[in-house]
Amino acid sequence: AQSVTQPDIHITVSEGASLELRCNYSYGATPYLFWYVQSPGQGLQLLLKYFSGDTLVQGIKGFEAEFKRSQSSFNLRKPSVHWSDAAEYFCAVGALNNNDMRFGAGTRLTVKP
Amino acid sequence: DTAVSQTPKYLVTQMGNDKSIKCEQNLGHDTMYWYKQDSKKFLKIMFSYNNKELIINETVPNRFSPKSPDKAHLNLHINSLELGDSAVYFCASSRTMDGSSYNEQFFGPGTRLTVL
Numbered sequence: 086a087q088s089v090t091q092p093d094i095h096i097t098v099s100e101g102a103s104l105e106l107r108c109n110y111s112y113g114a115t116p117y118l119f120w121y122v123q124s125p126g127q128g129l130q131l132l133l134k135y136f137s138g139d140t141l142v143q144g145i146k147g148f149e150a151e152f153k154r155s156q157s158s159f160n161l162r163k164p165s166v167h168w169s170d171a172a173e174y175f176c177a178v179g180a181l182n183n184n185d186m187r188f189g190a191g192t193r194l195t196v197k198p
Numbered sequence: 199d200t201a202v203s204q205t206p207k208y209l210v211t212q213m214g215n216d217k218s219i220k221c222e223q224n225l226g227h228d229t230m231y232w233y234k235q236d237s238k239k240f241l242k243i244m245f246s247y248n249n250k251e252l253i254i255n256e257t258v259p260n261r262f263s264p265k266s267p268d269k270a271h272l273n274l275h276i277n278s279l280e281l282g283d284s285a286v287y288f289c290a291s292s293r294t295m296d297g298s299s300y301n302e303q304f305f306g307p308g309t310r311l312t313v314l
Contacts, residue, residue, distance in 0.1 A: 121305075127307065131302065188242075
């Protein structure tokens, strides 16, 4: 079965600084990759997804992620972080042969003024 | 025009009670899911239902039972609640995977269950 690792439990960045959240996946075939954001007390909102094609995908709120098959990674980036980006971020991987989507443990982002 | 809705948003109950959480989606999807998010924010799938058929059942205690009266609803029944059941439960839905395409899941706002 597929699995996801998010190595960073908590990241703090200053407002206006760039951001990169790491995600590594494990799956033998073509993965379907997602980044979700969860604001405090809220549900999960999809930021972006990768199914196929261009390995650099653009999402909402100015986020982008790059799929690197050789590194089994799908890191999330944003050039300039806003205070409202403070939230929990989850990377997830799906597989075509089942409906089971696996989530990483999440990375909590704190934004300093 | 909410896509995936859950009720209640908060549920506080005593150990040993039986409770239900309801989920409805108006996206026309035919697969629905329940996830549990523990206190460390770890999300784990519990069940999924496709056309009223259970297709995933992780190592979840049989005190938990999903019930789907129709493909727009997947309710979660929990019997004999325990302290460890305290968590946030998320419902989600998607179109059925057909072997050639992957369909993303849409999540509800979550139900925070607290067992005292």
